Amino acid sequence: MNKIIQEGDHVLLVSERGRRWLLKVEDKQFHTSNGIVNLGELIGKSYGITVKSSMNLNFYVFKPLIHDYIMKSKRGSQIIYPKDSALILLFGGIEPGSRVIESGIGSAGLTMALANVVRPEGKIYAYEIREDFIKIAQKNLTRLKLDGYVEIKHANALEGFSERDVDVIILDLATPWDVIPIARDSLKPSGMLINYSPTIDQVDKAVHALLTNGFKEIRTIETLVREWQVQKNKVRPLGRMVGHTGWITFARKLI
Amino acid sequence: MNKIIQEGDHVLLVSERGRRWLLKVEDKQFHTSNGIVNLGELIGKSYGITVKSSMNLNFYVFKPLIHDYIMKSKRGSQIIYPKDSALILLFGGIEPGSRVIESGIGSAGLTMALANVVRPEGKIYAYEIREDFIKIAQKNLTRLKLDGYVEIKHANALEGFSERDVDVIILDLATPWDVIPIARDSLKPSGMLINYSPTIDQVDKAVHALLTNGFKEIRTIETLVREWQVQKNKVRPLGRMVGHTGWITFARKLI
């Protein structure tokens, strides 16, 4: 990877107080409550440096990672949190070369993580009915240069997917049980279907649909991530945490 | 991917009652408490099929995924759980092409997940002092055909890593604070250091070492994964769960 910042590159700018921005490097000034940072000066410098703002406060300049892109992406809808995306990737067996159908795509929070792993040989086929979501998703993917690995389709999942023999299908829909019988046709034998739902009623019905459509190895989990403050003589979890996002159900197709 | 089972391939065999085995397909019989399964008969068949045991009970035949290989790997030590590996991968920014140092390797639970994502261009440099662990790790990686992406080194992390400018360094050591200053030298600017520790005392000291060695963006998390039983009119979490594995600390190198 390149270690020198070039015009047009992105940086993760972090203030001393821990505020974060994901910015495109160009010849302009960036105003914060901790002073102005001259972005143009970063060109030709290395990632990992510290720069001073006009108020003489420190700002750290990091190369943004996929997780930073996801957290700083534009959002038109509730995204699937990285904690859930992480489990979907590993527990779902998504790897370089995987062919994956995703429906819907929302703001592409999960799609970015998927595309980043399956590249360069794999592909994400992303179905979405809302045009406004597609626009946001497209922007987020393009910024990450991952749009080449994602084929976004403006289509209703209820009418079926065109692909066949895909490795994994991921559903994040209001009524996944309507799509599960159709999804089955596009999944290769032994393939993985993953359902993400925020309410337990949806999980219940989705699992029922999986059972009646010949899926096995059905497993439903939820994840809690607790962040800790680790300071000298003050080690403890943060006082507030995310109490719930959604349940992830994994299931495998039996012929 | 190939969809037809060939001699020497692995299968995930699942009994009706949910017991699982990861087996190599060859012309032999596999004995279970639910009857004998003739593995030779699987050759030439498709993944995703159901076979009958000698007791006429159903066994499902799936293509094993990386998660299955990790869960069914040989173990000489406590492995890093997949729930933690999953977060390390995504939050750590590990992706195709990443160059990663891991120390120690243990039974390669995390190494398998890492190698599977960085391939084919990336590389895992795995430092381990115990020969017995190296043997087990080598076996687990070879079974998955991932050994080509991992360079295992029988060496003490305290004496330093030979590589330079790696993207990520992952420490799973008894005294990570001793290695953090050395590890810093091998990490590219803006690179990610990840520490995994089972006790909070270790976390405390590791974070202190990170702070005094110029790391920023330090974040410590722990994860709880709760599995649910989703049966008709009986939806609830399982009665017992894993209450703790370890804390993961992420930090980025500032020049």
Add this chain to the structure above:
Amino acid sequence: MNKIIQEGDHVLLVSERGRRWLLKVEDKQFHTSNGIVNLGELIGKSYGITVKSSMNLNFYVFKPLIHDYIMKSKRGSQIIYPKDSALILLFGGIEPGSRVIESGIGSAGLTMALANVVRPEGKIYAYEIREDFIKIAQKNLTRLKLDGYVEIKHANALEGFSERDVDVIILDLATPWDVIPIARDSLKPSGMLINYSPTIDQVDKAVHALLTNGFKEIRTIETLVREWQVQKNKVRPLGRMVGHTGWITFARKLI
């Protein structure tokens, strides 16, 4: 309270290795894998002492608390865990003098905690259809000398409760929604109804019944208690924990 152990008193005997027994003090020997303890010798001694077994190992002698009695009670059914009983008591407003209906009683795990708090003026009216449970419950309450504060009724909750204007009603039944309309009649205005259910399906239906029967301030919670190992340089949660017991729903009666 008396500090001298008398014949017939109970003691909590704890071995050096942390095994615990709740025993009646009488002139006999108690055999353990760590040697024999002579219970008769405890008579006339103080609580809080250490005695030696025949193998010269230490045993600690404590006065048992209500929590010890609950954990060491005879069980014919799954008990409500102390962690849940604790929240029921405080969040439910149970206090000295409270009149409480409980249905069913099971092994009296919760009943013991209730009776201990409402005494001496209050009363627990405990409905149970299974005679075998009543016998066990009676034994557990008598051992604690709390039977005087509990009126156990061998009756079906579906046929209604005889009491009127009670402060709190606690339901731990398979189909609480059948009883909620009847329970309402026995509850004083502004009184508290508490439902305990192990599956979310039951919670869903119970809350629906509460809503349609004029209850307000409905609040459903679940509790996780994590136990920690705090040893020199080895501070961490235990590896396994109780992942689920049940949901507690609180609701208040509007006229």
Add this chain to the structure above:
Amino acid sequence: MNKIIQEGDHVLLVSERGRRWLLKVEDKQFHTSNGIVNLGELIGKSYGITVKSSMNLNFYVFKPLIHDYIMKSKRGSQIIYPKDSALILLFGGIEPGSRVIESGIGSAGLTMALANVVRPEGKIYAYEIREDFIKIAQKNLTRLKLDGYVEIKHANALEGFSERDVDVIILDLATPWDVIPIARDSLKPSGMLINYSPTIDQVDKAVHALLTNGFKEIRTIETLVREWQVQKNKVRPLGRMVGHTGWITFARKLI
């Protein structure tokens, strides 16, 4: 208990939208964003009624429970949460007649719960060095008519407690390890010492002090309470929750 609201009584007033106030009933008007409620009209009415505001919106009138008083108490400091107080009460063996030392008292969040259970025979001896906290605590206890069961002492715990042979001692201090040796002298043999600390460093040192001062049966826990939304087809935990309050350590005195 009286069921008719009299002048000077407290009510828990709840708006249709779920906002709550704990109010003294007197002949005055209470202004809310949902309209004006005439408190004087409640006199002579029953608890559990619905009244209309000047905007014709519903307000429910409940008799406040101890939990409501705690949640709506004046605060000068972080209170011990009811979830933690609940476990302290039951796991700590606090019951009618218990004599308990508490230090410090803070805003009396826990003290209210303690006093309500030990009455009428028991007593809480509450040590507090800050006068501003004592004033707030006194107000909160008086409102609940529990001040007769609590003896507040403006004194430094480090100088020792005057009482002897108490059943339970509860420490909520910055440096509990300094007080543990002194506290031991005031505790009856076999008595319970409970330590509450928000950071793990404090827990570590407190447990060390307990071990070196002859305490046994040491057990440290933390509690998570997750609140659920149970609405038709929308059953799920709330999105945000309290991620941490403090650890509770229980220990028993050996002679």
